[in-house]
Amino acid sequence: GTGEAASGDEVPVVVGYQSKTINTVTAGTLLRDKGFFEQRLAELGKKTGKAYKVTWQDYDTGAPITAQMIAGKIDIGSMGDYPLLINGSRTQKQGDQGTRMVAVTGYNARGALNMVVVPPSSRARTLADLNGQKVSASVGSAGHGTLVRALGDTKVTVENQQPSVGASALQSGNVSALAQFVAWPGQLVFAKQAKLLYDGAALNLPTLHGTVVRNPFAQQQPEVLREFLRAQLDATKFLHAQPLQAAEIVAKATGLPVEVVYLYNGPNGIATFDLSLKSVLRKALKDDVPFLKSIGNIDELDVDRFIDDKPLRDVLEPTEDLTNPASLGGDPKTASEVWFDGAAPEPVASPAALLKLVRDSGKKLRVAYVPDAETGTRWFAEQAHWVRSGADLLPFTTEAAAAKRGAVLTFQQALDSVER
Amino acid sequence: MSLHVRSLTVGYGRSTVLSDFSLDVGPGEFVVVAGPSGCGKSTLLRAVAGLVPFAGSITVAGQAVRGPSRDRALVFQDDGLLPWRTAVRNVELPLALQGVPRTQRRARALEWLGRVGLTGFEDYLPRELSGGMRQRVQLARTLAQQPSVVLMDEPFGALDAQTRASMQDLVTEVLDGTTTLFVTHDVDEAVLLGDRVVVLGTGEVERRRDAILAAVKA
Amino acid sequence: MSLHVRSLTVGYGRSTVLSDFSLDVGPGEFVVVAGPSGCGKSTLLRAVAGLVPFAGSITVAGQAVRGPSRDRALVFQDDGLLPWRTAVRNVELPLALQGVPRTQRRARALEWLGRVGLTGFEDYLPRELSGGMRQRVQLARTLAQQPSVVLMDEPFGALDAQTRASMQDLVTEVLDGTTTLFVTHDVDEAVLLGDRVVVLGTGEVERRRDAILAAVKA
Amino acid sequence: MRWVLRIGSLAVVLVLWQLLTASDTRAWLRFDQLPTVVEVVERFAVQIGVAEFYHDLGASLGRIMAGFLLAAVLGVALGVVIARSRWLGDLLRPPLEVVRPIPAIALVPIAILLFPTDEQGIVFITFVAAFFPILVSTRHAVRALPTIWEDAVRTMGASTRQVLFRVVLPGTLPGVFGGLSVGMGVAWICVISAEMISGQFGVGYRTWQAYTVVDYPGVIVGMVTIGGLGYLTSAAVELLGRRVTRWLPREALR
Amino acid sequence: MRWVLRIGSLAVVLVLWQLLTASDTRAWLRFDQLPTVVEVVERFAVQIGVAEFYHDLGASLGRIMAGFLLAAVLGVALGVVIARSRWLGDLLRPPLEVVRPIPAIALVPIAILLFPTDEQGIVFITFVAAFFPILVSTRHAVRALPTIWEDAVRTMGASTRQVLFRVVLPGTLPGVFGGLSVGMGVAWICVISAEMISGQFGVGYRTWQAYTVVDYPGVIVGMVTIGGLGYLTSAAVELLGRRVTRWLPREALR
């Protein structure tokens, strides 16, 4: 135990995080790299006269973090919505010895954090085309939940695999599709190893990641928890102010391409970073409980008891506002971004303007981001599906959504057809 | 020390090898055991050494035999040397087990090796020695142990006449006064060494040959 | 078949055991090899069997020896039986290797076991047999093989006088006309069986004892 | 009597576990969070009523047996070859020795990318797991084989092949069966890694699944099931081993 | 000459791999998605310039050595005891045999719950991995030991302890070293499972992390590193084994 093992003047704090789950960077990778937590603890130390020693542990999923928290070896952790619920239900038995969710790291109000991708050569256009085929998902993860809800009557065989195992299976052709959470879909699509079949935003159900703390730790070291939340707020503000720099830090620490991190964590990105435990998000968590119970992953969970926003209220004034504080400026429905080789990313007012700029500038394109015309999901312009609508060209994340609006163009065709 | 075997019965599961066999050996007596192949000579020696379970009783100096002891040494018919120890270290072994200090025991082992004619071979592993040489290392090892009862199972079977003669001399000298059971098929050897010859056979007859022996030894 | 050993030199790394040794054995001749313990008798037999590398030449019926062959069988001084095969299956082994059908080879093996006096022990594993019994199984195995050259390394060393005599009779009968090298320390045996005795020694002297033999055999 | 002792010792372990976990003992080792025997037994009782449980058992057993049999044949064959042929030994040992310590889980991506179907990949991983212990034990057993038996059959005119089948194989059986027993154990300890590929069923898959949702009684039911299956399969190997090595001198003492 | 062959054989394997992967061969086995040798070497070149790489090496080596040494001592001791004492054998074998096949990964949650620190848990898992092969090989080696050596020293008055140290241990060394070599290999194949606990560093941890971002060259660099370390440590065990078993008859033939 770390909190209770605090002996003398040294207070150990163990933080568990998932570097690759980039929706949690403000409580993990970025926070660690910027040293905000250590700085704040140093300040606190001056007042309390204690020294604080932070240990960071990086895991690939939420399960080991929960396991370590049950064992009393991790004090503060961060993970996605379903793992959060499992964490809460497993520790609920322990009563006051259990855990509490104290903050959100990031969320997507429509659910675009989860997607289904297929190999580039796949002929499938909609989920229904997967009927009778094998789809890889991590059962009990948010990606799985999205898949099940979106499938409706379509019958598929779910291969329950870890995300990385599923990615291998997708590449080898042993499964027809992969349903996963951030950053898998973006990463596979960016590496041209997959294309997007289904965007979770179509479900319009929020998905989120959050921070949990071990109750005994929160009670014994309330000021440390407070400083953690302050530091998480520091990291969130830094990400809002310096999205590119933040993306580069995360990319370097995780080995993910910066273009993928910037897709999710950049301005108007798929992930909105905000600590507030908004009521829509609480409701989303409660709505997930029956699903997890139905597949036998949890017994019961009192979400209201599990969520504790008192510590957070000491740190900030929570908000219910759903707009992304990291903004590109202009109309968030159309604001796009283009990133030429050797230059910094620059905002463009609309997808059509972006096409024109790319074609006319003659510069080599590194990556470009456009918002889906329907859901607003930020996506790679080159992997988007384009439809002409009057004088305008509209991007869609999936071919199925685009086809409903007219003839579907590739990025290259869209470039060629944009007005001079 | 006197050795008394009373109603000894030894069986190996499917066959009874010795049944109701008795033998008395006086202190310091040298008894030759003879008999046809497979009659149970080795079995008798192993029983006295305490290496096989038996029915009946065996006593040495009044003490019942319950298991092996350093007082009853056995020269095995098969090769009983430890293959990972050189000749000299095999001879050192009983001394080491008796707690003789390292330098002393090496000197004594080398001396015994010399007496069986193996000076120069002390660093050879058993697999580098000839059959007769290995028998002599075993002999040296047993003599170095200085037990009060010596059991020898065809110890000179692989030796040429000349080497055998000098080993016989050695044994006669060293084991003088030591109670000994000695298995051999060589009649001359039996006559030369034995105070008495016991012939195991189908009926486990014991034949006294004291008269003959007395005549020859005179 | 005639056997010619020319300038044979065998060494084991640290020691040269035989050097520049020559020997001629005529077809069907029975040569006894004798000599002090460790002089190289077993080494000579192993060289002729093709089991150790050597310098010089060994030819059998004009063919140079390059490795082991079924024409040159060896009765080992140590126990050469396969411990996982029963007595009869050990005797069957050379027959099996020669492709004799299963039923036939069992019958023949049983017959050979009978001739060495081991009827009733065919299902015993080697570890269940006495030393002399194992030697006889080895003998049966070699005779069953019917090689054209037989090499025997003290095959009767562990046998009592009576059994030894009957084995000698057997060998004389069966190996009549077979070229044989026979190591023994028993002078009577040498005289009885050998057409000629070769004594290996420090100088590898060869001593003809034909005269004596002729007198005894007459 | 012996069976009483054997079963009794298992019972003692269970009682100890129950006591330690139920009393939340925390003396250096911490038993407070581990599930109690009663919890596990309850879960087990539920599991054995579910058809899926038997499906898992069958699937895992089949995979392990396939991988193990392949490994037994190839491991013994290559072990003998490497130990006896200096040339082939020098050729094959370096790559094999470098591949040998590679973790079973690290083979998961390779197995998926290399093999057309999941089942092949799973069998491949169990094969690799069992293969190396068998190979190494066989190699060591061949090295320790006395030379006289081989010399004996060679003077009977045995060919290299006959020496292998008449002497080397039977003579090394005690060591080889040691390797087979270890190989069977290692195949089971890699069953989770292998079945990570599976995505649908198998005891290892189910156990890992329980862990990903931090369901400890589920994990322990999986472990007990694997322990039981592993015990049975190893016991079968050991029994067979005992039967074919009855000739060992020590066997007379039992 | 022998070294040329040994290194040559590794080179041939590498060239083959490069050819198969670079040409995207897909003939039953599918090499098209695997990284080429060149990609892996490039990544390796980057890795060996990073201080963290050496930190990982050191950490994993330390953990493996600690677990292995513990396993060697306990495995040999218990293996001998179980093989020689019928009573203790009946008592200890059932629980041990049931625990033996339990997957290393399945021990991860247990190790987390049971041990106060992560390092202890990691060493525990490597210990368990190496322990059973050593135990089983020792047990089999003791069973195959000729009886005559023991009889010989007992007639010299050796105590049970002396029989163990003078006969059983040296006599079983060939088999025990087979077990140690296998145990070392199995300890490495479980290093990823063990270091899943770590969350911070270690070669196994790093390899698994590379896989969680589907970085195949990174995974293969990890596998090669583990292969190399495993090779070196097993080679050390084998070398030591060869030195202490020079007395084997077959050693004269080398």
Ligand SMILES: Nc1ncnc2c1ncn2[C@@H]1O[C@H](COP(=O)(O)OP(=O)(O)OP(=O)(O)O)[C@@H](O)[C@H]1O
């Ligand atoms: N593997 C070996 N390594 C080294 N030296 C050996 C080896 N085998 C035999 N020797 C040596 O060769 C010599 C002759 O051995 P060999 O077995 O041929 O003797 P032998 O005449 O058969 O003796 P014995 O009558 O005692 O059986 C001995 O001095 C022995 O030490």
Ligand SMILES: Nc1ncnc2c1ncn2[C@@H]1O[C@H](COP(=O)(O)OP(=O)(O)OP(=O)(O)O)[C@@H](O)[C@H]1O
């Ligand atoms: N382990 C065993 N299992 C079964 N029978 C055995 C065992 N050991 C010995 N025997 C039998 O016991 C009998 C006597 O064997 P023992 O070795 O005592 O004979 P021996 O008189 O020493 O013969 P030899 O002169 O040939 O050495 C033999 O018939 C043998 O088959």
Ligand SMILES: [Mg+2]
């Ligand atoms: Mg005998």
Ligand SMILES: [Mg+2]
């Ligand atoms: Mg000899």
